[in-house]
Amino acid sequence: MSTAAPTPRESSSGPDGLPSALGHEMPIGGSSAVKKDGLEHSRDTFITHWAEMGSSWGVPRSVAEVHALLFIEGRAMCADEIMDRLQVSRGSVSMTLRTLADWGIVTKTRLRGDRKEYFEAEQDVWNLLSLIVRARKRRELEPLLAALDDTRQAAVGDTTASAAEMKNHLARLDSMHDALRRLDRLSDRFIGRGGKGLDVAVRLLSSFL
Amino acid sequence: MSTAAPTPRESSSGPDGLPSALGHEMPIGGSSAVKKDGLEHSRDTFITHWAEMGSSWGVPRSVAEVHALLFIEGRAMCADEIMDRLQVSRGSVSMTLRTLADWGIVTKTRLRGDRKEYFEAEQDVWNLLSLIVRARKRRELEPLLAALDDTRQAAVGDTTASAAEMKNHLARLDSMHDALRRLDRLSDRFIGRGGKGLDVAVRLLSSFL
DNA sequence: TCAAGTTTTCAAATATTCTTGAAATCAATG
DNA sequence: CATTGATTTCAAGAATATTTGAAAACTTGA
Structure with a gap:
């Protein structure tokens, strides 16, 4: 505070x-x-x-x-x-x-x-938003990422599916997982600890308009 | 929940x-x-x-x-x-x-x-996320911004409140409004039109780690 | 330790949201 | 333009989520 x-x-x-x-x-x-x-x-x-x-x-x-x-x-x-x-x-x-x-x-x-x-x-509004994002990341994003790992495992074990189907399925899971993980890591950096991280990030992006 | x-x-x-x-x-x-x-x-x-x-x-x-x-x-x-x-x-x-x-x-x-x-x-996951964000921005963020304007008006009209109280109240409303508006505009730029805008934004931020 | 003031808990009641199913509507075909 | 198949609507029913209220559990001060 x-x-x-x-x-x-x-x-x-x-x-x-x-x-x-x-x-x-x-x-x-x-x-x-x-x-x-x-x-x-x-x-x-x-x-x-x-x-x-x-x-x-x-x-x-x-x-x-x-x-x-x-x-x-x-x-x-x-x-x-x-x-x-x-x-x-x-x-x-x-x-x-x-x-x-x-x-x-x-x-x-x-x-x-x-x-x-x-x-x-x-x-402080930026701090407020950071805290909210951080809480939801912890409570929802991280569990989902873990779940996607499990989901992937469930597929990999299967031997009956066609190679093509499997490949596409894994590609979908991975693209989703990768995108979310990237967001997860970004938030670690910019809102990981209290402070002006979010504010900085927004100013940074704004400067590229 | x-x-x-x-x-x-x-x-x-x-x-x-x-x-x-x-x-x-x-x-x-x-x-x-x-x-x-x-x-x-x-x-x-x-x-x-x-x-x-x-x-x-x-x-x-x-x-x-x-x-x-x-x-x-x-x-x-x-x-x-x-x-x-x-x-x-x-x-x-x-x-x-x-x-x-x-x-x-x-x-x-x-x-x-x-x-x-x-x-x-x-x-495409980035496109998917963009579409989701865009929809929610339209449906929720923009109406809230408009509502905050009204809220401000409701206060400004008042003549009975002390000047100090009023000043603090307006400062809170404004800080909230400004932060949200900045996010609103950012999203116009980066996810406004379909495409890789979100992806670009994330890569941009990542490069500043 | 007790007693008074405060907070927490949680089953029950209430309120809200979601789903269903069948009738109404719509659209393509012969 | 009637028929058949598909989709949408929407009131009623079901499922969820939220709120209450009062008892239990704290806390503090004496």
Whole structure:
């Protein structure tokens, strides 16, 4: 978390402030009728669209929503505040935050004088994208590459297939494997460790327009 | 979903336990009891893994399965053959093929002397990946960029928020928008038109390792 | 160690997405 | 232009995925 968030806080109880008694601040997006200003509405809109994109990429809507909230608020929030604002259950928020923490795009922070855990989202967009890509590479691309190896083995053992068929089959598997492996290695280099790798890669390519 | 987990695929027999007339539990293969050679088994494995990856990226399993089948067979197939091989309904195959055709990774072909339509998958992997990226860019990235513009407008109109808050909010929106737009433009250049654009981009980056 | 505050877990309930199957539509042929 | 074969549509049903809620398990402070 190199580029730590500024975490502009303004609410009632600051981080360095007193133990905020009970987290019973004014419900922000809850059931109680709260008049939203334009900024608040803009945040809602962002959350909605980010969640929509996420769900079309296989990220559970509520995971994307929580992430969007933390990103657009730009400050550490506790589970209570999140569930109140997003109107989701405590259990859901807990699982969701764990997922986001696993991906590395949200980090726990403890505020002194407060027993609750707080969470904040990576604020640097290139870093955010890197972390997402890295997580998916690990979880999906690498297993697929391994599986393609197995798939190849399953074919090679066969003796009944015609030589021509076998050759074509292996060629297809190999072309797929090679392309994916190349992407895998590229990402090792450019997003392997946190930082500006992705940014650099994009600038590099842009310069060749 | 995305968390790698055992994925139960085979549905049990009928709701009332009716012994499914013809269906003995068999993996992906055809309806008739055919002994599979290694090559066939290898194809099944490929289809399974490709489908799994697809579904974790938000592509319906059966869409990924049909695509995997067409890719790994490397030849034109008709709906009947596909539904027989994958054990899915005619309607499903029809919708699935339309989806794949929309993405441009599968194309219709007519065989003379045959009233059926045949379909075959793009065989060049870089081209395949380009087509996939292009489709998703159009369908998801571009709408998101447009939405971010609206989101920004919603904020700018507000006069009640503090100047500092507003400034930070807009900075977040803008950093996100700028990063995504840059990716959007890059893809215009490198995968905008079919061909080896992606391949070129990857080679370019690789050369900077 | 207890007690109070917090978080995690997970079976059940809910919501969403996918598949089916048969009728409707379309297209080629005689 | 009727017939036959093929494809598409789409409402209902099935399968999956997600969310809830409350109990269990932590944690911390005294």
